[in-house]
Amino acid sequence: xxxxxxxxxxxxxxxxxxxxxxxxxxxxxxxxxxxxxxxxxxxxxxxxxxxxxxxxxxxxxxxxxxxxxxxxxxxxxxxxxxxxxxxxxxxxxxxxxxxxxxxxxxxxxxxxxxxxxxxxxxxxxxxxxxxxxxxxxxxxxxxxxxxxxxxxxxxxxxxxxxxxxxxxxxxxxxxxxxxxxxxxxxxxxxxxxxxxxxxxxxxxxxxxxxxxxxxxxxxxxxxxxxxxxxxxxxxxxxxxxxxxxxxxxxxxxxxxxxxxxxxxxxxxxxxxxxxxxxxxxxxxxxxxxxxxxxxxxxxxxxxxxxxxxxxxxxxxxxxxxxxxxxxxxxxxxxxxxxxxxxxxxxxxxxxxxxxxxxxxxxxxxxxxxxxxxxxxxxxxxxxxxxxxxxxxxxxxxxxxxxxxxxxxxxxxxxxxxxxxxxxxxxxxxxxxxxxxxxxxxxxxxxxxxxxxxxxxxxxxxxxxxxxxxxxxxxxxxxxxxxxxxxxxxxxxxxxxxxxxx
Numbered sequence: 001x002x003x004x005x006x007x008x009x010x011x012x013x014x015x016x017x018x019x020x021x022x023x024x025x026x027x028x029x030x031x032x033x034x035x036x037x038x039x040x041x042x043x044x045x046x047x048x049x050x051x052x053x054x055x056x057x058x059x060x061x062x063x064x065x066x067x068x069x070x071x072x073x074x075x076x077x078x079x080x081x082x083x084x085x086x087x088x089x090x091x092x093x094x095x096x097x098x099x100x101x102x103x104x105x106x107x108x109x110x111x112x113x114x115x116x117x118x119x120x121x122x123x124x125x126x127x128x129x130x131x132x133x134x135x136x137x138x139x140x141x142x143x144x145x146x147x148x149x150x151x152x153x154x155x156x157x158x159x160x161x162x163x164x165x166x167x168x169x170x171x172x173x174x175x176x177x178x179x180x181x182x183x184x185x186x187x188x189x190x191x192x193x194x195x196x197x198x199x200x201x202x203x204x205x206x207x208x209x210x211x212x213x214x215x216x217x218x219x220x221x222x223x224x225x226x227x228x229x230x231x232x233x234x235x236x237x238x239x240x241x242x243x244x245x246x247x248x249x250x251x252x253x254x255x256x257x258x259x260x261x262x263x264x265x266x267x268x269x270x271x272x273x274x275x276x277x278x279x280x281x282x283x284x285x286x287x288x289x290x291x292x293x294x295x296x297x298x299x300x301x302x303x304x305x306x307x308x309x310x311x312x313x314x315x316x317x318x319x320x321x322x323x324x325x326x327x328x329x330x331x332x333x334x335x336x337x338x339x340x341x342x343x344x345x346x347x348x349x350x351x352x353x354x355x356x357x358x359x360x361x362x363x364x365x366x367x368x369x370x371x372x373x374x375x376x377x378x379x380x381x382x383x384x385x386x387x388x389x390x391x392x393x394x395x396x397x398x399x400x401x402x403x404x405x406x407x408x409x410x411x412x413x414x415x416x417x418x419x420x421x422x423x424x425x426x427x428x429x430x431x432x433x434x435x436x437x438x439x440x441x442x443x444x445x446x447x448x449x450x451x452x453x454x455x456x457x458x459x460x461x462x463x464x465x466x467x468x469x470x471x472x473x474x475x476x477x478x479x480x481x482x483x484x485x486x487x488x489x490x491x492x493x494x495x496x497x498x499x500x501x
Contacts, residue, residue, distance in 0.1 A: 009166035013060050018157040020051035020202075022150060042207040049148065049202040050123070051157055055185040056194025061146070061159065062126065062173040062182060063135075082180065084408040089184040093118035093192050123201040124178035125218065129170075130205040136320065138170035146172040148204055157202075176203070176211045177218050212236040231256075235323040239303070239316045253303075253314065256328065257296040259412055261289055263332045264339070267413055269420060271339040275367065285369045291376035298380065299387040300331070309384070310391050318395045329415025330404050333423050334432075336416065338386055341436030342366070342373075354443040357450040370449040372473070377464065378444055381473045385481070385493075389435055390428070392492050397428040434489045435481075442480040475500065 026046035030036055036043055053061075091100035096116030099107065128148065133140045147158040159172075175182060178198075185192055206214075216237055231237050231252050238252070264272040277288040304310030313331045316323055326334070346355060347362045358364035358371075365371050372378030390399065404419035423429060445452050447461040464473045478497050484490030 011060050011162060011164045011166055011169050011171075013057055013159060013162040015161040016057070016159045018051050018053060018159065020049045020148075020155040020157050022047050022049055022155040024048075041209045042205070044206055044210055045204055047204075049128075049155060049157065049204070051200050051202070052197045053200055054194060055182065055192075055196045055198050057159075058124065058173070058198055058200065059182050059185055059194075060162070061171055062175050063171045082406045082408050085180050086183040089181055090192060091118075093120065093184065093196070120181060120198060122178070123199040124181060125176040125201045125214065126173045126203070127176055127206040127211060128202050128204045129172050129174065133170075133205075135170055135174070138168065140170045140172060144170075144172050173202075174211075176206075176214055208236060209240065212240055216240075235325040238314050238323045253297050253301045254293065256313070256331070257293040257301055259328060260296055260300075260332055260335060261292040263412055263416055264292065264335060265289075267332075267336060267416060269336055269340065269417075271343040271366070286374055287376055287379050291379060295376075295380040295383045299383040300335075302387075309388055312387050312391050312394070312399075315391075317391060318400070324394065324399055326402070327404070327406065327415065327419070328412060329407075329410075329419040330402065330423075332412065332416035333404070333419035336420055337423050337429075337432055338436065341433050342382075342439055345436050345440040349437065349440065352441055352443075354445055354449075355440070357445065359450075365444065368449075370446050372444040372446050372464070375446065377470055377473060378446075380470055381477055382439060384474055385439070385477050386435060388496055389481075389489060389492050390431075392496060393428075393431070393488070397431055397488075399428055402426040402428070431488060434484075434487055438481040438484050438487075438489050438493075439477065441484075442477050 024046050025048055026044075035041060088100070094100065095107070095114075096118045099111060099114040099116070100118065102111060102114070128146055129135075129140050131140070131142065131145055141164070143160060144162050144164070145160070149156050149158060181198070185194060185196065203210075203214075261276065262278075264270045265274065265276040265278060267273065272287075275286050276292060277284045277286050280288050280290060299309070300311050300313045302308050302311035302314060304315035310317060312324060312334075313326065314323065343363065343366055346366050355362075355365040358368055366373050368374060373382065390397070394400070402423070404422045407415060407418055410418075423432075443457060445457070445461070447458065447465065449461075452458055452461055460476070463469065475497070478493045478500075481493035482490055482497055484493075
């Protein structure tokens with residue numbers, strides 16, 4: 001969220017030596033698997049470690065408290081905090097089940113007999129960072145390095161004394177699974193002492209791609225949690241080849257495109273509210289549901305493989321080559337905002353020559369059947385240009401810094417509404433507005449539009465028809481944007497054109 005600052009904390013961990021068990025989980029056959037041997041992912045160590053640690057120490061040694069933000073948002077390596085979930089875990093630890101799950105008015109003396117121990121026997125799964133490891137601009141301090149030493153069957157985890165400020169502290173542990181359990185011990189009002197011990201399963205020097213695979217194995221493969229939700233919980237899953245090979249990524253992309261299309265059709269703040277042809281009926285004016293799904297999968301949800309463009313909601317992006325960790329609510333809010341700004345510019349902004357050709361209501365250039373903005377090709381071009389612009393500027397415009405409230409078990413429209421309320425404070429909000437202005441400055445009349453016949457524009461409009469029409473239209477839109485001299489959007493458009501040349 002723009003303007004948010006890290007909450008400075010003093011991190012202190014006493015020096016300690018923790019006895020551990022080492023067990024080997026490696027098959028010789030695994031050495032021959034291409035995922036292990038081709039060098040794309042660092043080969044894992046054959047050993048895993050098991051130990052216990054006080055929750056307070058484990059929390060301070062882990063990434064979960066590295067950064068805090070307003071709006072009930074806290075980010076570790078991958079995931080945002082769901083405060084409702086952590087509160088529920090806190091109640092479970094203190095009171096067990098079912099008392100911990102009772103509504104607040106029912107947690108009273110009358111139901112006190114329902115209290116039970118709230119054991120947490122399931123291990124927190126972590127990765128122990130190696131010397132020189134960097135994450136998001138921070139490098140592990142050599143003085144904070146946790147050593148794993150073994151002497152035969154005896155293994156010790158040696159933790160150095162740590163006194164650090166949270167603003168420049170990269171924790172030596174990163175949590176792969178169990179992050180919310182650790183968050184549950186971070187509230188002074190939780191009533192749970194920090195010496196409550198937790199079991200820990202530790203990997204050492206595990207590549208982030210293996211961590212994504214492990215998260216999937218723990219949370220999806222055996223338990224069958226909602227797959228679409230898993231891609232939001234762990235965004236790195238969106239770019240894993242091993243999921244794409246078996247169609248999981250395609251299923252996610254198509255399902256997410258369908259969700260976003262339905263949001264644009266049903267959400268009251270959507271410019272496309274009840275204006276999408278959801279049933280594909282012939283003769284109905286407007287863009288079809290199928291066109292929306294295809295346009296989204298080809299742009300914002302594109303994998304970027306081969307010659308394809310990278311999708312803002314899907315691919316590894318920026319200097320860190322990591323997917324944008326936006327939830328579906330944030331993705332939906334971005335699209336709502338983009339089209340709302342386009343509509344606002346048409347209805348209340350500068351009157352361009354082409355928009356003045358549409359008589360009557362000022363929104364006719366957006367909704368008229370002869371406007372490319374209300375046709376499949378224009379939709380695809382608009383989404384593609386917007387996607388490419390923001391992908392190119394993902395670091396410069398600080399897209400990774402936008403955070404929105406996380407509402408447990410909320411419907412998609414509710415999530416999108418909450419994110420929409422925060423997007424005006426996002427560091428890139430102004431560029432959405434500037435892009436919308438640039439898009440509206442382009443002449444979106446189709447060949448059948450008012451004043452096109454027998455005009456200089458007719459030849460150009462004809463070029464938008466046929467197999468190469470979409471590409472031609474996209475290039476012309478980028479050319480129009482590139483004429484916006486001195487603007488960030490214009491500069492990005494010029495860069496994209498140069499790459500396409």
